[in-house]
Amino acid sequence: MSQPLLFQPITLAGVSSRNRILISPMCQYSATDGIAGDWHLVHLGKFAQGGAGLVMVEAAAVTAEGRITHGDVGIWNDAQIAPLARIAAFLKDNGAVPSIQLAHAGRKASMQRPWYGNAALDAADHARGDLPWRTVAPSAIPMDEGWLMPHALDVNELAALREQWRRATLRAVEAGFEFVEVHCAHGYLLHEFLSPLSNRRTDAYGGDRAGRMRYPLEIIETVRAAWPAERPLSVRISSVDGVEGGIVLEDQIAFAREAKARGVDLIDCSSGGLLGSATAARIPRGYGFQVPYASEIRRAADIATIAVGLILHPQQAEDVLANGHADLVAIGREALFDPNWPLHAELALGGGSGEVFASWPKQYGWWLERREPGLRKLDGPALPFRSA
Structure with missing residues (x-):
């Protein structure tokens, strides 16, 4: 029996993965001062033991004010390197490509951990010691009523923030990660620049699509320059905003083409999240509901893609790859339900040879x-x- 495509090795830039399953970055809201702890080691280590080809650390904030919540993992100072290196080494030792997502939450920063409400910090959070901090954005437009008014970044602040992305990338290199992803989705800072609903700037970083793409592309250039050429760079996007007047697929095809021209190897195709939580259901959801975005961006921008979104079943994942819709399949919450999903999927698809296990x-x-x-x-x- 031939090996299912899902379990055939793949080489991305100069890095090889044992299969085409990536575990999506899923925030755990359990760090202290940005330091990844034992929870993160065990949480992520299970997925490497469970057979995934690539395992991605949750959105790691490039600055302290770029955290979503007080519990976010960070990569804004050198003290955060060693705990991340411990995780990266464990992932690699157990057969997975150690991966990390770099992020800045923008106007969605300084919010509650989701189990406390997933909204703006309130008096109950203050009593727990979770105090608000200054948020920043392309324009002074709050995420929603009751949220902090963000500070609109000026051009000098944008330049300083580019330097923070560069330093964060170098820390990711030092920690031993072999795959990095820039977070341009789900309503966080770089997505806020891309969307006309959150970017009302009148300078070179706003206005038409080219202006709105300018700063995210500068960050991509900055990360690519600091990241080794032989290691793959991915960008996670919201393929559509799903809100009237927001980003549509044609916008993100254009962005993917520009990202590819700057050395991006893959586009991770999510959607929505500009308003409300990153998982807010503004876009109709069914099994594999975001796969068409990955398929069309792959075709139209001629770039490798990652498909994600309610991919739960082994044959479903295999069909995504076999039908040419994407190059990798990302498993998120289903991996929380079953950390051994890749190994179980291999059994289900009849992959492997010799001993069953x-x-x-x-x-x-x-x-x-x-x-x-x-x-x-x-x-x-x-x-x-x-x-x-």
């Missing part, structure tokens, strides 16, 4: 392989997850 960590596979004959006698030939 050859792809599993030897500490687990040794035991499971020896249990299997007894289970076959009890249950017949079908393994759990093989026929899902």
Whole structure:
């Protein structure tokens, strides 16, 4: 039986992945002063043990004011390097490409951890010690009623912030990451520049589409220059705003073309998030609802893409790749439900050869392989997850 495409190795720039499954960055809101802790090590380490090809650390803030919440992981100072290096080393030692997303929350910074309401910080948060800080944006337009009024960044501040992105990228290199993603989606700072709903500037960084793309493209150039040429660079975008007057797919195809011209290797195709939480359901959701964006951007911009969004089933993921819609499949919350999703998907698709559990960590596979004959006698030939 031929190996499913999902489990065929892929080389991105000069980095090879054992398969085409990427675990999406999922914020845990559990860091202290931006320092990744044991929770992050175990949380991310499970996915490497679970067989994913690439595992991405959650949005790491390039400045302290760029955090979404007080619990966000950061990469704005050198004290944050060693804890991230510990995670990157564990991921690599367990077969996954260590990856990280760099981000700035813009006007959506200084907000509640989601289990406290996922809104602007209020008196209850202040009592817990979660005090607000200054937020920044392309224009002085708050995210919603009751949110902080952001400070509109001037050109000198934009230049200083570019330097923070550069330093954050160098820290990611020092920490041992081999894949980096620039976050230009979900209503955070770089997305705010791209969308005409949040960017009302009248200088070179606003106005028409070219003006609105200018600053995100400068950040991409900055990151690319600091990031080793042989390591892949991805950009996560909101393919559409899903709000009247906002970004449409044609805008992001144009952005993807410009990003490619500046050395970007992949476009990670999400959607929405400009207003409300990053997962606010302003766009109709069904299985694989964002796959068409990845497919069209891949075709029209001639760039590799990552498909994400309610990709839950192994055959569904395989079909995304086999039909040419994307080059990688990103698994998010389904990996929280089942950290071994890649290994279970391999069983379901009939991939691998030799011992059934050859792809599993030897500490687990040794035991499971020896249990299997007894289970076959009890249950017949079908393994759990093989026929899902």
